[in-house]
Amino acid sequence: QPALTQPASVSGSPGQSIIISCTGTSSDVGGYNYVSWYQQHPGKAPKLMIYEVFKRPSGVSNRFSGSKSGNTASLTISGLQAEDEADYYCSSFTNSGTWVFGGGTKLTVL
């Protein structure tokens, strides 16, 4: 169950947009539309930001959006704000009936 592949870090200035990629295989990301994204601030529990590739839970800003092409999912954050600085993790359901997370991406707002 190797982890999904994410860039270790991304950065952007306030107001800009950034994209975080998440690459898996046909057994997980590519095989199901069950990709989720989580935001985690230091010392805090993860928070669900995106589910089923592109859907937003109630209360999550529409500055967060998700997409998928083949075995790669992406999280886009537009209009970057200081409070967006956090770690972001993707996750996918797999054909083994398990879940797998990405290695995480540290977002720095410059």
Add this chain to the structure above:
Amino acid sequence: QVQLVEFGGGVVQPGRSLRLSCAASGFTFRSYGMHWVRQAPGKGLEWVAVISYDGSSEYYADSVKGRFTISRDNSKNMLYLQMNSLRLEDTAVYYCAKDWATCFTLDYWGQGSLVTVSS
């Protein structure tokens, strides 16, 4: 509102056992699957195990299969993780999380319980 509170963590020697508990409230516990996810110090999230709403099925990460057992008591709104043959690499904060069944995602998380395996 949904609340998940983990407890039972602590320091344990390699090879020993420990049981984590998670108290759930604010939702109909017996209707939802539940997960355990862990995070080693300074590292990323690692999915550990899931149990169905009625406890009839369980799935585990390869790293814990055969050593950890997930269980639940729907009469007490409690989730458990029995951890046996603990290894140094099991040191982590363990989170319990609620499953959003139809969406195959984890929608609510507890604050975590730290397990330290050390001699």
